[in-house]
Amino acid sequence: MLIRRGCRVFGLLLSRCSPSLVLSAVPSYRLSSSWYGVKRRSYWKYLRRSILGAPAPPYKRVAQTGDPILRGLAESVPPERISHPDTQALLKKMSHVLRSCGCVGLSAPQLGVPLRVIALELPENLCQMVPPDVRAAREMTPIPLKIFINPSLRVLSTQKISFPEGCSSVQGFSAVVPRFHSVEISGLNEKGEPTSWRAEGWAARIVQHEMDHLDGVLYIDKMDPRTFVNVCWMEVND
Structure with missing residues (x-):
């Protein structure tokens, strides 16, 4: 006591x-x-960092809030650089981290690279893990892997929908965030070819979330602060 x-x-x-x-x-x-x-940090990790220095981007893990890279403005990728091995390696690493971490969206800044590149994917198995009524309410459907380089966003519907949202760069937390119901994203694909996609519901939310990352914006900047929660609060209280 x-x-x-x-x-x-x-x-x-x-x-x-x-x-x-x-x-x-x-x-x-x-x-x-x-x-x-x-x-x-363990002594050995501290020693390793002291000798070898910080890991070079693109990182193997998603950068966490507090890393200045997440608050900067990402730069456009010169079209002639898309076929360069370094750019292709970044796209490959983004796809790998996206799947290994169970994310549905990822931006290059989240791996320490300040470039305007995002990757999106909602596999069938992850979609099926969500209860049917929740999937219907949030308009969640599987999304094949999509990569956009130098993307731009156009709002198709000014109607805003509010649902809980999380981020792999703000691990362990969630909050309700209002997002436009439908948008169109345009840019270049991994081959440097023009591409566009009209997204609605949950897909539109993912697009807007990742586009924000390219401008140094996190969902906590747009959330309803009264809904911000630690998703493991029950375990913490136990």
């Missing part, structure tokens, strides 16, 4: 401090999963 009460008092004091003061008030060796869920 005394320890718990002491923690409450300490937490209250920290809540009145500036962020920089909070970090300086807590010794680094105390920052663990019990302190704000901070993940500690």
Whole structure:
């Protein structure tokens, strides 16, 4: 009881401090999963980072909010560079990470590359994991792999639909976000050929979400803040 009460008092004091003061008030060796869920890096990982430096993009994992790359404005890909091995390697890595992480959409900035490239896919098996009534309400249908380079967006319907939405760059959280019901996305495909697609319902939501990433915008910038939740809150409380 005394320890718990002491923690409450300490937490209250920290809540009145500036962020920089909070970090300086807590010794680094105390920052663990019990302190704000901070993940500690093992000594060997620390040593490896010190010797080898940070991993080079494109990353093997999705960048998390806090990484400056997610707040920057992505640059267009010169059409003549689409066939270049580096660009093709990026597209291949995006497709691999998209599937290995169970994502339905991914942007190049999320892998540390500030280019205007997005990949979308909603496989049949992932679609079937959603209850039928939820699929119907959200207008969810399978989407074959689609890649758009230098995409542009046109709103087809100004009607906005609000549903819970998550992001692989804001892992563990969800919030209700309003999105246009139908849009058209145009750009170049992996071969440098012009392509366009009219998307509705959940597909339109995925398109708008990934387009936002290219402009340094996250769904938390557009969410209803009262609906922002930790999707594992029950497990945390247990």
